[in-house]
Amino acid sequence: MSTLVDPAIAPEKVSVVSWKGTIALGIFVVVAVGLFVGLPRATETSTFSLATGTDFVQLPNLVMPTFATTVVAIVLLAVLAVVSALLVRAKRRPPLWLTVGFALVFLFAFLTWASSGPLPLQVPGLLIGTVTLSVPLVFGAMSGVISERVGVVNIAIEGQLLAGAFSSALVATLTGNGFLGLLAAAVAGVLVSFVLAAFAIKYLVDQVIVGVVLNVLVIGLTSFFFTQVLSPNAATLNNPERFDRLPIPVLSQIPIVGPTLFNQTVIVYAMYFVVAGVYFALFHTKWGLRVRAVGEHPTAADTVGIKVNRTRFINVSIAGAIAGFGGAFFTLGLVGAFGKEMTAGAGFIALAAVIFGRWDPIRATLAALLFGFAFNLQNVLGVIGSPVPSEFMLMLPYVVTIVAVAGLVGRVRGPAAAGKPYIKS
Amino acid sequence: MSDTTAPVATTPPPRDRFTQAARDIVGGGIGISILAVVLALLVGAVLIATTDEKVQETAGYFFSRPSDMLSAIWNSVFGAYSALFQGSIYNFRADDFARGIRPLTATLTFATPLIVAGLGVGLGFRVGMFNIGGRGQMLVAAAAAGYVGFAVPLPPVIHVLVAVLAGVAAGALWGGIVGLLKARTGAHEVIVTIMLNFVALYLISFLLRTPGALQAPGSSNPKTAPMLDTAIFPKLLGPQYNLHAGFLLVIAATVFVWWLLSRSSMGFKFRAVGENPHAARVAGIDVNRVYIIAMVLSGALVGLAGVSQVLGTETNGFSAGIDAGIGFDAITVALLGRSRPWGIFVAGILFGAFKAGGFAMQAAEGIPIDIVLVVQSLIVLFIAAPPLVRAIFRLPLPGSIKTPRVAAIAEEAK
Known part of the structure; x- marks a missing residue:
C-alpha cells in the first residue's frame, strides 16, 4: 500500500497515545503492594495442584514460597508499568x-497470595469451572454482538437466556430427549x-425500552408458569436429564488443557x-459484510440494494436462537431443573462482556471467560479459605472490571446505527 | 412510518366537533394508555384462566357442558382481579371507610420508592444515560441513612434531616462515580453501573455482618438494629396506616425534577445533551460536566428511594435485600412515564397499586404475584407502540380527518 501513496500528499501520521492505560497499570501495582506486602500471609508456601487422574502425564504439584513469589511479582509488575510509561512518553x-x-x-501473584496455606489450589478445577460458568455468558455475548452489529441494541439477552432455560427444561422433560x-x-x-x-x-x-421490558416480561411469564404449573408437577414437567460430560478421546488427556x-x-x-462461526461469518463472509454495513450505515447499505429491515429481522432472530440455546445450559447442563429467575443477571453480565469486548466476537468471548473466571475464583477460594473478608474477594473482580474498563478499554464506540430504527424515505 | 399516511386526495368531509373530540380521546395518548392497560389485563386474564385447575378440569367436558367451563373461567378471572382491586384501592369487605381505604394507602406506600427511583432513572434517560445501577445506589443510600438512623442519636427533627441527607449523599456519590468515569475516561455507564451494583451488594453484606458497623449489637444475624424513633418518618395519616412522610418528599422531588428539566437552564443542557451530545458540544455545552451532574442527581434520587425504605417502610432494621428489586422496577416505571416527571409519578402509583394488589391477590386467590410483572411489562410495551394498539382495536389515527373507511385502508396498508 505504502508504495501507492505519494509521500508528499500522504496525510501526516498522528499517533494518539493515552496515559489512561499506564495509570491503570500503576493502580494495579499499588493494589498489589497493598495486598501482598500490606496484608502478608501467615503461611509460607502456596501449592498449586495441576493434575487430574486421567492425564497422560501426572504433573507434580507446584509449591511456591508465598512471600518471595509475590515480591518478585511486584517488581515485575512495576517494571512493566515503567516500560509502559516510558513508551507513552516517547x-x-x-x-x-x-x-x-x-x-x-x-x-499468578494474586493466586499465590490468596491460596497460601496447606491446602493446594486445584488449578484444573478452577479452569474447568471457569469454562462452565462462562458458557451462558459467551452465548449471551454472541447474541449481543450479532444483534448490535446489525443495528439493534439487545438488552433482552437476559430474557432470551431465561426463555431458553425454561422451554428446554419443559420440552426435555416431556419428550425425554435433551436435543x-x-x-x-x-x-x-x-x-x-x-x-x-x-x-x-x-x-x-x-x-432499549423493548429490551428492558422484554426481560421483565420473560421473568414474569416464566416465574408465573413455574409457580403455577411446573412446581406442582415437578416430576412430570420439570425433571430433564442433564447432559453427561463427553470426554473427547486423546485430547481430554492432555494435562490442564484436556480436562x-x-x-x-x-x-x-x-x-x-x-x-x-460468528467470528468467521461476521468478518469473512458476504453475510457478515452486509450485517456490519447495516449496523454502521443503513442508508448506504440500502443504496446498494441490501434490504435493511429484513437483514435486521433475520439476524436479530439468529441472535435470539444463540442466546436461547445458551440458556438451555442452565437447566440441561448445570442444574437439571428450571428455577425461578435462575439466570440471575447473567444476561446483563453478557451485555457488559459485549461492550468490554468492543462488539468483537473473540474479545467478547475473552471478556465472558474473564467474568466466568471471577465467579469461579470466588467458589474455589471460598473452599480453601481466603485471607481477606470473603465479601472483598467477591468484590474484587467487579472493581478490576471497572478499573479495566476505565483505563484500558476507554472510550468505546459501538456500531454507529445501533439503537436507531431505519426509516426508508 | 407510523405517522405517515398515504396522501388521500379527497376533500375532508365536515365533521361535528363531538365526533372529533371523541376520536381524539380514543385515538390519542390517554385513550391508548387506557386501552393498553385493558389489553394487558386481558392477557393476564388468559394466563390466569388457562392455569386455573378448575378451568382445566371443566375443559375436559367442555362440549357436553360448556357453561361449567365458562363459569370457572369467570370465577378465576373475576376472583383474581377483584382481589387485585380490593388489595390496592378499596376493600369493600371492610367494616368502615377507615379500614376500607387502607389498601389505597398501601398503594401509595409501595409507590413512594418506585416514583423517586423512577425519577432518578428517567433523569438519566433524558441525558441519554442508562442507569441500571439503581440497586447499588439504593443499597449504599440505605446503609448511610440507616447508620445515622440507628447509631447516631440526635435531637428529633434534626435526626431525620441528617439521616436523609446522609442517604441522599451516599446515593449521589455512588451515581457520581459513574458520571465521573464516563466523563473522564469514557467508561460505558452500563458496565460501570452493573459492576457497582455488585460492589455495593458485597460492601453492604460485609458491613451487615461486622459488629460496630451495620450489624445490630448483640446479634449474629446480618441485619441492622431498628431505627431510633427520632429518625423515623412520621406517619401521615395516623398510626393505623403505613403511609409515611417519605411520600411528601417524593412529591417535592417530582416538582423539583419537573422544574429542573423544563424551567432551568441546567435542564435545557440536560435535554440538549440527551438529544444529541455532539450538537450540544458544538453549541458550547460542557457535555462531560452535564454527565457528571446528571449522574449525581440520578444517584441522589434513587438514593432517596433507599432512604424512604429504611426510614419509612422497613424501620425495624434491614438486611441486604432492602432494595427489593426497586432499582430495576424503576427502569420500567421511568419507561412507562416516558421519562417525564409527572408521567413517572402516575406510573409509580400504578405500579405501586399492582404491587399492593398483587400481594393481596396471591394471599386470597393463590395466584403468583409474578403475573403482575407480566401485566406491567405488557402495559409498557403496548403504550410504547400506539400503532399496535390502534391496529388491535381498529382505531383511527388521532386528528385524522379521513372517513373511517379510508383510515381502515390506510391502517391495513402499513
Whole structure:
C-alpha cells in the first residue's frame, strides 16, 4: 500500500497515545503492594495442584514460597508499568503483550497470595469451572454482538437466556430427549427476539425500552408458569436429564488443557463452534459484510440494494436462537431443573462482556471467560479459605472490571446505527 | 412510518366537533394508555384462566357442558382481579371507610420508592444515560441513612434531616462515580453501573455482618438494629396506616425534577445533551460536566428511594435485600412515564397499586404475584407502540380527518 501513496500528499501520521492505560497499570501495582506486602500471609508456601487422574502425564504439584513469589511479582509488575510509561512518553503505544503479560503476572501473584496455606489450589478445577460458568455468558455475548452489529441494541439477552432455560427444561422433560430441549430453547430465544424485532423494527419503539421490558416480561411469564404449573408437577414437567460430560478421546488427556476444554458437555462443544462461526461469518463472509454495513450505515447499505429491515429481522432472530440455546445450559447442563429467575443477571453480565469486548466476537468471548473466571475464583477460594473478608474477594473482580474498563478499554464506540430504527424515505 | 399516511386526495368531509373530540380521546395518548392497560389485563386474564385447575378440569367436558367451563373461567378471572382491586384501592369487605381505604394507602406506600427511583432513572434517560445501577445506589443510600438512623442519636427533627441527607449523599456519590468515569475516561455507564451494583451488594453484606458497623449489637444475624424513633418518618395519616412522610418528599422531588428539566437552564443542557451530545458540544455545552451532574442527581434520587425504605417502610432494621428489586422496577416505571416527571409519578402509583394488589391477590386467590410483572411489562410495551394498539382495536389515527373507511385502508396498508 505504502508504495501507492505519494509521500508528499500522504496525510501526516498522528499517533494518539493515552496515559489512561499506564495509570491503570500503576493502580494495579499499588493494589498489589497493598495486598501482598500490606496484608502478608501467615503461611509460607502456596501449592498449586495441576493434575487430574486421567492425564497422560501426572504433573507434580507446584509449591511456591508465598512471600518471595509475590515480591518478585511486584517488581515485575512495576517494571512493566515503567516500560509502559516510558513508551507513552516517547509517544508510542504500549503493545498488547505488555498488558496481557501484566495481567498474567498479577493474576499468578494474586493466586499465590490468596491460596497460601496447606491446602493446594486445584488449578484444573478452577479452569474447568471457569469454562462452565462462562458458557451462558459467551452465548449471551454472541447474541449481543450479532444483534448490535446489525443495528439493534439487545438488552433482552437476559430474557432470551431465561426463555431458553425454561422451554428446554419443559420440552426435555416431556419428550425425554435433551436435543429436542436444545431445539426448543433456540426456538424460545427466537420468539423473544421476534418480539424485540417486531417492536423495534416495525413499530419503531426505542430498542432499549423493548429490551428492558422484554426481560421483565420473560421473568414474569416464566416465574408465573413455574409457580403455577411446573412446581406442582415437578416430576412430570420439570425433571430433564442433564447432559453427561463427553470426554473427547486423546485430547481430554492432555494435562490442564484436556480436562478444561475437552471433557465437557455437548453444549460447551457447541459453544466453540458458535464462537468460531460468528467470528468467521461476521468478518469473512458476504453475510457478515452486509450485517456490519447495516449496523454502521443503513442508508448506504440500502443504496446498494441490501434490504435493511429484513437483514435486521433475520439476524436479530439468529441472535435470539444463540442466546436461547445458551440458556438451555442452565437447566440441561448445570442444574437439571428450571428455577425461578435462575439466570440471575447473567444476561446483563453478557451485555457488559459485549461492550468490554468492543462488539468483537473473540474479545467478547475473552471478556465472558474473564467474568466466568471471577465467579469461579470466588467458589474455589471460598473452599480453601481466603485471607481477606470473603465479601472483598467477591468484590474484587467487579472493581478490576471497572478499573479495566476505565483505563484500558476507554472510550468505546459501538456500531454507529445501533439503537436507531431505519426509516426508508 | 407510523405517522405517515398515504396522501388521500379527497376533500375532508365536515365533521361535528363531538365526533372529533371523541376520536381524539380514543385515538390519542390517554385513550391508548387506557386501552393498553385493558389489553394487558386481558392477557393476564388468559394466563390466569388457562392455569386455573378448575378451568382445566371443566375443559375436559367442555362440549357436553360448556357453561361449567365458562363459569370457572369467570370465577378465576373475576376472583383474581377483584382481589387485585380490593388489595390496592378499596376493600369493600371492610367494616368502615377507615379500614376500607387502607389498601389505597398501601398503594401509595409501595409507590413512594418506585416514583423517586423512577425519577432518578428517567433523569438519566433524558441525558441519554442508562442507569441500571439503581440497586447499588439504593443499597449504599440505605446503609448511610440507616447508620445515622440507628447509631447516631440526635435531637428529633434534626435526626431525620441528617439521616436523609446522609442517604441522599451516599446515593449521589455512588451515581457520581459513574458520571465521573464516563466523563473522564469514557467508561460505558452500563458496565460501570452493573459492576457497582455488585460492589455495593458485597460492601453492604460485609458491613451487615461486622459488629460496630451495620450489624445490630448483640446479634449474629446480618441485619441492622431498628431505627431510633427520632429518625423515623412520621406517619401521615395516623398510626393505623403505613403511609409515611417519605411520600411528601417524593412529591417535592417530582416538582423539583419537573422544574429542573423544563424551567432551568441546567435542564435545557440536560435535554440538549440527551438529544444529541455532539450538537450540544458544538453549541458550547460542557457535555462531560452535564454527565457528571446528571449522574449525581440520578444517584441522589434513587438514593432517596433507599432512604424512604429504611426510614419509612422497613424501620425495624434491614438486611441486604432492602432494595427489593426497586432499582430495576424503576427502569420500567421511568419507561412507562416516558421519562417525564409527572408521567413517572402516575406510573409509580400504578405500579405501586399492582404491587399492593398483587400481594393481596396471591394471599386470597393463590395466584403468583409474578403475573403482575407480566401485566406491567405488557402495559409498557403496548403504550410504547400506539400503532399496535390502534391496529388491535381498529382505531383511527388521532386528528385524522379521513372517513373511517379510508383510515381502515390506510391502517391495513402499513
